[in-house]
Amino acid sequence: MIEKMKMVHIVTSAAHKEEMLKGLRDIGVVHLAEKQSADRDVTERFQNMSNLTAVLKERVDSKKDTATLSDDEFDKVYDEVRGAVDRKAALEQELNSTEAEINRIKDWGDFSPEDIAALREAGYDLHFYLIPERDYQAAAESEDARFFRLGTMEKNVAIASLGTLPQELQASEFMLPDKSIAELKQDVEEAAKGIDACEDELKNASKYYPAFKEHLMRAQNDLKYSEAEATVQGDDDFVWLAGYIPEVDEDKFKTMAAEKGCAWAIEDVAEDDYKIPTKLRYNKVSQLIKPIYDILEIQPGYREQDISLWFFLFFTLFFAMIIGDGAYGLLILIATIALNVKQKKVTNATFLLYILSGATIIWGAVTGTWFGMESAMHVPFLKSLVIPSIATYPDYFGVTSNETQYAIMKFSLSIGVVQLALGTLLSIKKKIPEKDMSWIADAGWTIANIAMYMLALNLVIGVKLNLKPVFIAIGVAFLLVVLFGGMTPGMTFGQGLKAGLANSFTTFLDTISCFGNVMSYIRLFAVGMAGVAISQSFNNIAAGMNGILVVVGIVIVLLGHALNIAMCFLSVAVHGVRLNVLEFSGQAGIEWAGIPYEPFKEVK
Numbered sequence: 196m197i198e199k200m201k202m203v204h205i206v207t208s209a210a211h212k213e214e215m216l217k218g219l220r221d222i223g224v225v226h227l228a229e230k231q232s233a234d235r236d237v238t239e240r241f242q243n244m245s246n247l248t249a250v251l252k253e254r255v256d257s258k259k260d261t262a263t264l265s266d267d268e269f270d271k272v273y274d275e276v277r278g279a280v281d282r283k284a285a286l287e288q289e290l291n292s293t294e295a296e297i298n299r300i301k302d303w304g305d306f307s308p309e310d311i312a313a314l315r316e317a318g319y320d321l322h323f324y325l326i327p328e329r330d331y332q333a334a335a336e337s338e339d340a341r342f343f344r345l346g347t348m349e350k351n352v353a354i355a356s357l358g359t360l361p362q363e364l365q366a367s368e369f370m371l372p373d374k375s376i377a378e379l380k381q382d383v384e385e386a387a388k389g390i391d392a393c394e395d396e397l398k399n400a401s402k403y404y405p406a407f408k409e410h411l412m413r414a415q416n417d418l419k420y421s422e423a424e425a426t427v428q429g430d431d432d433f434v435w436l437a438g439y440i441p442e443v444d445e446d447k448f449k450t451m452a453a454e455k456g457c458a459w460a461i462e463d464v465a466e467d468d469y470k471i472p473t474k475l476r477y478n479k480v481s482q483l484i485k486p487i488y489d490i491l492e493i494q495p496g497y498r499e500q501d502i503s504l505w506f507f508l509f510f511t512l513f514f515a516m517i518i519g520d521g522a523y524g525l526l527i528l529i530a531t532i533a534l535n536v537k538q539k540k541v542t543n544a545t546f547l548l549y550i551l552s553g554a555t556i557i558w559g560a561v562t563g564t565w566f567g568m569e570s571a572m573h574v575p576f577l578k579s580l581v582i583p584s585i586a587t588y589p590d591y592f593g594v595t596s597n598e599t600q601y602a603i604m605k606f607s608l609s610i611g612v613v614q615l616a617l618g619t620l621l622s623i624k625k626k627i628p629e630k631d632m633s634w635i636a637d638a639g640w641t642i643a644n645i646a647m648y649m650l651a652l653n654l655v656i657g658v659k660l661n662l663k664p665v666f667i668a669i670g671v672a673f674l675l676v677v678l679f680g681g682m683t684p685g686m687t688f689g690q691g692l693k694a695g696l697a698n699s700f701t702t703f704l705d706t707i708s709c710f711g712n713v714m715s716y717i718r719l720f721a722v723g724m725a726g727v728a729i730s731q732s733f734n735n736i737a738a739g740m741n742g743i744l745v746v747v748g749i750v751i752v753l754l755g756h757a758l759n760i761a762m763c764f765l766s767v768a769v770h771g772v773r774l775n776v777l778e779f780s781g782q783a784g785i786e787w788a789g790i791p792y793e794p795f796k797e798v799k
Contacts, residue, residue: 197501198474198792199442202228202464206435207457215434216423218455223796224444226472228437233421241414247276248411254401264406273410276400283393290386296372297379302348303369305376320358323369325351330365340364415798423795438795439464441474464497471497474792483507486544491772494789500625502783506775509614513771514551516607518763519723520730521559522566526760528552562587566756567730587727601656603720608655611716612648614774616641618782625784632682632691639675640709640782642668647710655717669706676702712778719774722766729759 203225207215219225232238264272303323314321324342326334331352334340342356353369360366374382427434440448445461452459464471473494477485481503487510488494488503495501518524531548535541541549563581565571572578572591583592585606589599619641626634646668652658653665680702681694695702733755737748780787 196476197495197497197499198476200439200464200471200474200497201442201445201461202437202468203440203448204435204437204460204462205452205457206433206459207455209429209432209434211456212424212427212429212434214455215436215457216420216427218451218457219423219436219795220420220797222444222447222451223794224447225436225438225440226792226794227423227426228439228470229426230422231425233418233425237414237417237421241411241418243277244273244407244411244414247273247280248404248407250280250397251276251401251404251407254398255404256398256401259402261405262402264403269403269406269410272400272403272406276397276403276407279393279396279400283390283397286386286389286393290383290390293379293382293386297376297383300369300372301376303345303353307375308371308373311371322356322359323371324354324356324360324366325369326354326364326366327351334360334364334366337361337364412798419795419798439472439792441792470790472792473497473789475501475503477503480504481507482543483547483550484510486547487772491776493776493787494791495785495787496789499785499789500621500783502621502780502785505614505617505621505779509610509779510771510775511550511554512610513719513774514767515554515558516719517722517726517766517771518555518760519558519562519726520564520566520763521556522564523756523760523763524552524555524557524559527555561585563591564727564730567727567734569731600720600724603723604717605652605656605658607716607719608648608651608713610719611713611774611778612644614716614779615644615712615782618779619644621783629684631684632679632688635678636676636680636682636695639672639679642675643672643706643709644713644782646672647713650710651713655714673702673706676706712781715778716774718770722770726759726763726766729762730756733759 205215205219233241311321323345325348328347328350334342334354339361340356341358342354342360345353345355347353354366359368372379423436427436429435440461448461449459451457473496475485475488475495481501484503484507487506515524518527527548531545531552534548535545538545559565560577560580561582562585563572563577564587565577569588572581572588578591581592583589583594584599584602586592586594586599589596619637622637623634623641626637646665649660649665650662650669653660653662677695677699678692679695680698681696682688682691686694733752736755737752740748740751776787
């Protein structure tokens with residue numbers, strides 16, 4: 196659920212400003228309302244520390260021992276590491292520019308710019324040009340040009356000219372380099388050696404990564420404190436600060452304020468305040484979706500609903516259907532166990548992976564899909580787990596492939612209408628207590644979703660239905676949305692009706708797109724079938740190889756299934772997440788525009 200927030204104001208004397216800030220940081224529950232930028236030096240220190248820590252992390256050798264540093268020793272190592280990083284960056288830039296210069300002049304040969312400079316000092320005003328071959332003859336016949344041909348470069352002629360060429364001639368002048376190719380190649384070698392030396396220095400310094408990580412945490416805390424300090428307002432006598440606090444943490448705040456001698460006021464957040472942060476409180480089940488929220492960086496708004504539990508349940512089902520292969524689920528399970536052993540604890544992420552892999556194994560078992568191998572149905576135990584109506588290999592169960600495909604398509608569409616209808620029902624549940632009459636429009640969308648589902652069954656799968664009631668239901672749904680879609684709390688019925696009628700054309704288009712929303716769930720069937728087809732293709736390629744080519748076949752199978760698993764995970768990210776974040780969330784009125792709750796506290 197979403198924690199109820201309160202607006203808090205705290206005031207103290209100017210002399211106790213630092214004490215107030217430290218007290219707020221210690222309890223770590225106040226989200227600053229108007230956060231200002233931290234001091235420039237503090238920000239720069241944090242950014243540099245973050246960059247250097249990341250550089251050392253990339254070079255940490257787990258086989259080598261780490262080393263500790265005192266604060267004075269750390270400052271010295273910090274300067275050395277920063278210097279090495281800066282030198283390396285400068286050398287890499289120099290290397291790139293030198294190589295670019297070599298590429299620019301290499302077609303002209305390895306000449307000495309000093310010799311040309313000497314000729315110019317002797318009175319020979321030499322210039323070098325490239326002239327398109329089609330224009331060369333005209334240039335050669337010009338009385339104002341004195342030059343001789345050096346050679347051909349692609350579709351251009353290289354020439355050396357005494358003096359500059361007339362502007363009317365189509366020629367581009369070649370700018371002489373400062374160094375010859377031999378000298379530039381020497382510079383490249385020296386820059387490469389310098390880069391290697393810097394890299395060795397950084398690898399050696401990577402043993403201090405734990406110390407840098409600790410100081411990065413300190414720099415982050417300094418940054419947060421500096422932001423809070425800059426946010427404080429006041430005059431010569433008093434300072435004050437405002438922020439948001441979860442209602443459940445009021446007592447903690449009041450205790451701190453009493454200890455620090457601060458005055459305070461707590462009030463309900465304003466109805467028109469759209470900067471209220473969202474703090475989600477998860478239960479044992481819904482907390483499993485938190486890693487997905489973190490990866491996607493999504494957060495419901497403060498006044499929106501928390502759909503974490505439903506998101507988790509549907510995402511698990513979508514994941515299983517898209518991955519689709521029980522053997523892939525076993526591989527994910529094995530990888531999760533290995534990760535769990537390495538971490539030595541079960542985190543939300545690993546627990547989620549356990550559930551997702553288990554769901555995938557179950558789906559693969561009931562469809563009879565194990566590495567896309569038909570021979571798996573020759574194993575009595577695996578065959579006994581299959582539900583015939585959705586079997587990947589229906590011939591073993593006396594059903595046709597069309598029957599099983601239609602069954603899975605119907606199942607996919609059924610999931611869609613259930614999720615979409617659930618979204619509208621959640622919206623209705625939220626609006627009725629708020630006396631928002633637009634809940635009737637949401638009821639209309641529920642009717643529209645169900646009607647569009649029936650229409651999809653008829654058009655896509657061929658289910659025999661009387662379509663007249665279906666179209667009547669769609670018409671009724673359209674009228675409900677038009678009549679009540681513009682209603683909001685505080686608006687008269689006439690005003691809401693006028694707003695709804697004004698959007699009637701948009702509502703008409705949305706009603707049509709409602710069919711597309713239902714149909715979009717058929718992707719669960721399509722993507723799952725595509726994964727099976729890819730598995731079968733690689734298996735068939737390898738099956739045709741004999742003799743010494745068996746080794747090649749094994750490689751093809753391993754690489755093919757690895758690629759397929761990667762594509763399946765990508766499909767989960769594209770399709771499985773989309774159905775939750777767009778289709779379902781849109782029906783539930785979730786825009787995922789929430790502001791994360793980030794209280795002022797010390798990072799540990």
